[in-house]
Amino acid sequence: MKLFLALVAFFVSLVRGQVPHWGPCPEPDVQPAFNLKQFMGRWFEIARLPTQFERGHCIETNFTFRTDKSIRVVSSEILKGEVRKIEGTGVIEDMKHPAKLGISYSYVLPFAPYWILSTDYVNTALVYSCTDILRLFHLDFAWILSRTRTLPQSTIDSAMQTFANNNIDVIRMINSNQQGCDKEAPWSDDQLL
Template sequence: MKLFLALAAFIVPLVRSQVPHWGPCPEPDVQPAFNLKQFMGRWFEIARLPTQFERGCCIQTNFTFKADKAIRVVSSEVLKGELRKIEGTGVIEDQKNPAKLGISYSYVLPFSPYWILSTDYVNTALVYSCTDVLRLFHLDFAWILSRTRTLPRSTIDSAKETFFNNNIDVTRMIDTKQKPCDKDAPWIDDQLL
């Protein structure tokens, strides 16, 4: 009984934002011939499945190489007028499949999947992550990223179709507010590089 209560205390906050799905995580196709070097740099979040850990606006992530060939991952958001940043580490978990990255924002937590389903490197990237919970159900995370703060609606709709074609339910996907990030808070970009 104590184990069940401990698991419930851990899982309930996650479930508040994510919608659990029965069964294990899907295995979507990822970007073929993925080029990590071209993927590096700044990506703005255009849309996402709701998450407990992203509640602000002006969300972006900057990827750079570290000296040890790992990836420095700096994610940020503006919440209640304050810039919040978190730094993590990314790795290619399988050299045969470099589009399947792992990212961790803590030394004590394992790497979470960060799979690049599709990218053209200069405009958009579709990213998926999934966590199995006791192999009974899974929690999805999905993001549409862009090199700019906006994308045409047709591009967003096409991105959602790619998720659907990979058995990933993005009907609850929400747009990320990326305005007035530049105009009212130009300091954001200066502090992220």
Template sequence: MKLSFVLVFAFIIPLIRAQVPHWGPCPEPAVQPAFTLKQFMGRWFEIAKLPAQFEKGRCIETNFTLTGNSIRVVSSEILKGELRKIEGTGVIEDPKNPAKLGITYSYVLPYSPYWILSTDYVNSALVYSCTDILRLFHVDFAWILSRTRTLPDATIETARDTFAKNNIDVSRMIASRQQGCDKTL
């Protein structure tokens, strides 16, 4: 039993190295009440985030498009001077709570939580995702998104406060690089 426990951690630790792990299960933050999916669709720029192994570039943005009963999700970044895109699928996990989306970028992986904690639909949105690992600890992901490549500092501070009030530790949140994005590669 001890050996299997050690082996599990030997494989899991490298996967979460750049993430933000915390002891215990995921928190259950409140999500946007009366969320309207259609209004959320469109282009969102990443302003700040908790570190994520899968996001290493700059000029990160995501475009959401309704396609029948699902959501087409196209995320892009510039990494080492090259524009990289990945396409995924999103769904509403619970029709009674449409702010709780699930997103996957692979047909073989399950949907990951993508919860809209807050949005005004036209300026900014706060998104949270959390994955429990053996119910011993969890890995957080959090993003401050904007319809433009910048947000006022006061808006970012209010966003950070909203995460904190929902027991989401954003002390390691970093600003995303959105400079020089409109230049040709």
């Protein structure tokens, strides 16, 4: 029992800001007939479940194809007046389910789930990620993304309902700050973390 509690404490300390939920990850429906080519490009974060690794504002992610058919994933935020960027790699882990991507921001870490639950490709995308811890509890992440820095509240409300319909608890979802981004700190690809 002490080992179990030590493991739980260890994993929780790694993901401060996340709230663990009992049981395994839910299995939400993903975007049918997902078209990765149409999904590529720049997405702005409109809302998210709280995370330890996103603390700034003006959060966005740009997806582009690499020559080896993997995906270049560049995420950025402005934190304390400085642009922080990180580059990762994305892959389709199972061609039968192309909306279930895997993304890793480190060569030593495995690919984490990055599932596209819903997208119209030109306005919004709903993304979900979940990690089981010993199949006893799970930690999840959820994002509402947009091609623009704002969305109507009715669109956000509809997105929240989509998460809820898939047994994803988004009661703690917070809005992202996309104010003053273009004039505060424009960034380029040479500013990676």
